[in-house]
Amino acid sequence: MSIKRSAMILAGGEAKRVNGREKYFFSYKGCSFISRLVNAFDGIADEILIVAKNEKQTEHFKGLPDIVRCTWDKESGLGPIGGIASGIDEIFGDTVFIAACDMPTINRSIVTYLFDNIGDFDAIIPEWENSYLEPLHAVYNVDAVKKYMKSNKGSSLHSMLLSLNTKKILSDEFKKFDPQLETFRNVNTLDELLAMGPEASYKEKHP
Numbered sequence: 001m002s003i004k005r006s007a008m009i010l011a012g013g014e015a016k017r018v019n020g021r022e023k024y025f026f027s028y029k030g031c032s033f034i035s036r037l038v039n040a041f042d043g044i045a046d047e048i049l050i051v052a053k054n055e056k057q058t059e060h061f062k063g064l065p066d067i068v069r070c071t072w073d074k075e076s077g078l079g080p081i082g083g084i085a086s087g088i089d090e091i092f093g094d095t096v097f098i099a100a101c102d103m104p105t106i107n108r109s110i111v112t113y114l115f116d117n118i119g120d121f122d123a124i125i126p127e128w129e130n131s132y133l134e135p136l137h138a139v140y141n142v143d144a145v146k147k148y149m150k151s152n153k154g155s156s157l158h159s160m161l162l163s164l165n166t167k168k169i170l171s172d173e174f175k176k177f178d179p180q181l182e183t184f185r186n187v188n189t190l191d192e193l194l195a196m197g198p199e200a201s202y203k204e205k206h207p
Contacts (some may be wrong), residue, residue: 006093
């Protein structure tokens with residue numbers, strides 16, 4: 001099968017703000033965060049790659065659909081850019097949606113929109129009115145990211161964004177798909193999780 005569109009889920013963070021809990025196993029509406037992400041990408045992306053913290057952690061993702069593969073950070077301590085660097089060489093698609101594992105409400109229509117509109121750009125990234133970007137809710141040209149990584153070892157995610165030919169889309173554009181822009185919800189703390197309501201739980205729910 002020819003693979004055109006891929007998805008990468010970064011799951012290798014230290015989770016210090018949730019006391020080291022595995023955020024990807026938090027649940028919302030009866031489904032773990034990691035399963036919700038896989039469901040969001042399944043049928044849109046041809047493959048899904050999870051980048052774990054280490055080889056041992058990849059064992060946590062057994063039981064997910066066959067479309068999912070796992071790898072791990074080859075160099076720890078670099079944050080998201082380290083996960084991207086470790087995963088990008090294992091991506092087979094031409095373009096890749098890169099997401100954090102703590103974004104349980106990603107909207108499928110917005111994922112499709114970003115894939116459909118990257119065109120000849122290196123990246124297509126949502127942008128808020130205050131110029132804040134959503135680099136872990138964005139689509140990238142795989143070859144462009146690989147080229148950047150070869151000459152910029154250990155650089156920050158911000159540095160990569162400045163280097164790429166990036167198409168920015170104001171967040172308001174996505175309200176036609178998601179009026180409350182829940183797609184950008186990022187759960188960094190237990191308080192943010194519980195703020196999602198009674199259907200959210202930090203009791204781990206495995207795939």
